[in-house]
Amino acid sequence: LERKHVATHLVQQRALSGADAVNALRPFYFAVHPDFFGQYPREREMNENSLKRLNGYLDNLQKPGSCSVQPMKLTFYVRDTKDSSDVQPDLLTSGFRSVSFTLHTNDVLSTVMNVLKSCRLPMEHMKGLKASADTSKSPLKAGVPFYRPIKWDKSYYTFTGFRDPEQELQQSRRVEPRLSLWLRNNEPEATKKHSDSLPRREELSRLKKELCHKFDLADIRWQRSWGVAHRCSQLQSLSRLSQQNPEALINLQGHTVVFADQSGMSASGHVMLGTMDVHHQWTKLLEQLPSYRSLQQQTDWLKERISLLLGGTQVVHVERLGPVKPIAEHYSTLSTLHKSLMSRRLRLHPRSLQGLTMLLENDRSNPSLHEMGHFIIPTNCDPPKLQVFLQSHAPEARQRTQRKNQ
Secondary structure, rough: OOOHHHHHHHHHHHHHHHHHHHHHHHHHHHHHOHHHHOHHHHHHHHHHHHHHHHHHHHHHHOOOOOOOOEEEEEEEEEOOOOOOOOOOOOOOOOOOEEEEEEOOOOHHHHHHHHHHHHHOOOOOHHHHHHHHHHHHOOOHHOOOOOHHHOOOHHHHHHHOOOHHHHHHHHHHHHOOOOOOOOOOOHHHHHHHHHHHHHHHHHHHHHHHHHEEEEHHHOOOOOOOOOOOHHHHHHHHHHHHHHHOOOOHHHOOOOEEEEEOOOOOEOOOOOOEEEEEOOOHHHHHHHOOOHHHHHHHHHHHHHHHHHHHHOOOOEOOOOOOOOOOEEEHHHHHHHHHHHHHHHOOOOOOOOOOOOOOOOEEOOOOOEEEOOOOOOOOEOOOOOOOHHHHHHHHHHHHHHHHHHHHHO
């Protein structure tokens, strides 16, 4: 009878610990669940991979005898939910923002709080949980495994009263048709605001064309979805610099200018002007453009060498939502892969994979094939394993690429 009582206590404690962890992370799961990113395949895939790594991190913390784990850097795309803070300055036009953080905690509770804090999600519900955890620590806690919410039986949610994530997802989908009603109700106000902004939009278009023509720029773009007034002020600032120091802008000829968070050159070769920088910093960058062009040439050379080693597969870089990748970081990524390939010569025909493309990512552990037909390769991928993956997935990659081009 005593053994039965002890076993029952263990099961209850394990279920309680799992329920507390799941309940604490519920706002996080609801904000990053991949099913909410159906229209954004890249962001959906990023969240799927990051969730797997996060769950693995939590599992390792719960292993008996585990005293520490290796730090782990994670990136999530977080939706703007009603539970998140009202002010989201870095919110993208698509309704979500990119969040990166590093986990270096050694217990589940601290890890959960770190995740919620990094994503700027509510933490009020953690106060009672933290207090109860501090008063109920026992030797049994180290052996308590972490339970994932979506694997539990429906009866668990009925019995405990916790919300079922799958049920919440279905309810959110049923609410989607209300969007048409919201659009109709807000159409008059949107029309008025659009009409009021027309003079400023015309001014923005005039300034952009004037600067592009005067300095032979390929284009002028913006990293973030700043408002029309903000964009106009940035162009006016660049115009004033051109009047005060016209020689400084000569080096911009033929380039695409991107107003971004920081100054420099992007992996795509675009000149980035930091919106928080002053004219002196912009001028210093423009004077350094020749050295940036030299780095860009070295980057192109590395791409050609990697392509030769990988059967003609072209390394491409795609500008996506979120922070712009500096060219120095892109060069470092290419150099790391090139050194790895040179250390283990692969037996690939020089043109066996010609016509295929690949993206390099530092925060990925395994290679994959994107639904659009390009490979996504981790920088530290083992060369023999990479060869097997490319050869085995090449036919499917060609089919997906053809469907994309049709």
